Amino acid sequence: MNYTVKFQTEPEYKNIRYGGNSIYNSACGPASLCNALKALGIADISIPTMCNLAVSCGARVEGGTDEAVLLRSAASKYGFEWRSTSKNAELLSHLKAGGAAILHAGSTYKLFSNSGHFVAAVAASGQTITVLDSYWYSGKYTASSIRRNYVSVVSKGVVKTSLTQCGKATIDRSPSYYLISKPAPAKKTEPKKEETELVEKTKFEIGGEKFTLDAITKNGTTYVCLKQYNNVLGLDTGYDAATDTRAVNFDQLNIAVNGTEHTVPGLIAGKGHSYASVPDLLKLTGCTVGWNDGSIVVTSSEGDV
Incomplete structure (x- = not known):
């Protein structure tokens, strides 16, 4: 050389x-x-x-x-x-x-x-x-x-x-x-892969009626599509962009009302749909959850919802 x-x-x-x-x-x-x-x-x-x-x-x-x-x-x-x-x-x-x-x-x-x-x-x-x-x-x-x-x-x-x-x-x-x-070449950082969740059709029994709702099972917990669940119960669903919190209105029981937040485990999946932990969500609405013949049974403190 x-x-x-x-x-x-x-x-x-x-x-x-x-x-x-x-x-x-x-x-x-x-x-x-x-x-x-x-x-x-x-x-x-x-x-x-x-x-x-x-x-x-x-x-x-x-x-x-x-x-x-x-x-x-x-x-x-x-x-x-x-x-x-x-x-x-x-x-x-x-x-x-x-x-x-x-x-x-x-x-x-x-x-x-x-x-x-x-x-x-x-x-x-x-x-x-x-x-x-x-x-x-x-x-x-x-x-x-x-x-x-x-x-x-x-x-x-x-x-x-x-x-x-x-x-x-x-x-x-x-x-x-x-x-x-010479300086060592910078290590290429692989883009973080988005975690994907499997959305399955899950049977719910609410107020004696059976419904099939979108749900995700992760780490032993079932998360239900918030919008579909609220439609079944006749609740209103809103979105507060300022706090990035999904708001569920049911009389005086809310996940987020006027800035007061209740933390419910959940996730965003699919086309931006919110999925909330079924046990935690039902606790806020005064209900309990059980299992009967392959269906998730939702019961209020005063009887079936």
């Missing part, structure tokens, strides 16, 4: 300040983040722009860049996820999964620099890591035996080395690695 590397060592950056120094000398932290985001296809940010962000968020500190502070601010601005680790196995797994990482090289093992330095790791094949180095100059990776023996130059700014060498180069930094990835 071909990589487009952004270099802090462009001649014009010698005269552009980054905190108390120049981008040329001190901006490996912002530059490595630019290269990681570019490689992942998340954002194409210029090094001066990232340096300005580092200064504004307080990531520019004496001696360099606080990469964690910069990452927190940049993640919010550009939309990516990140975490830190010092484990080689986690770095390797992350790169093989398609992520990128910023390696925080120290000064003990001078693989990427003679002092502290940030570089971007963008791929892994087997135990071999592809690294983008923003601080580039001619002969850098032939300047010492360590670099000659353990680093191979692919092209300007692109080198390969082993996972073991990455671990050695970052051994005196904690955390050693900042793992960067």
Whole structure:
């Protein structure tokens, strides 16, 4: 894969300040983040722009860049996820999964620099890591035996080395690695399926007469169609839109009258029809309910309704 590397060592950056120094000398932290985001296809940010962000968020500190502070601010601005680790196995797994990482090289093992330095790791094949180095100059990776023996130059700014060498180069930094990835895709939320109820023709015996009314049986309770039940008893049914309550008028016994509500278990089913719990509904109308020869028998306190 071909990589487009952004270099802090462009001649014009010698005269552009980054905190108390120049981008040329001190901006490996912002530059490595630019290269990681570019490689992942998340954002194409210029090094001066990232340096300005580092200064504004307080990531520019004496001696360099606080990469964690910069990452927190940049993640919010550009939309990516990140975490830190010092484990080689986690770095390797992350790169093989398609992520990128910023390696925080120290000064003990001078693989990427003679002092502290940030570089971007963008791929892994087997135990071999592809690294983008923003601080580039001619002969850098032939300047010492360590670099000659353990680093191979692919092209300007692109080198390969082993996972073991990455671990050695970052051994005196904690955390050693900042793992960067694209945001996880949002989980699709399945639309909630509306609960459906089976409406059955149910026999009622009211006042000695038999009727067949629509009813629903759920969790052992029978719910009768309020409109049909009221028609049988000669009651008036109304709907109070302000309180979203079905109102049943029967002398002084009501489910809702002038804003005074009696709570009756029920549900809305079919074409907006209200179904009320038979035992609770009959209790409000001074009736009791029984069962006789396959029919629900409704009886008032003064005899059959």
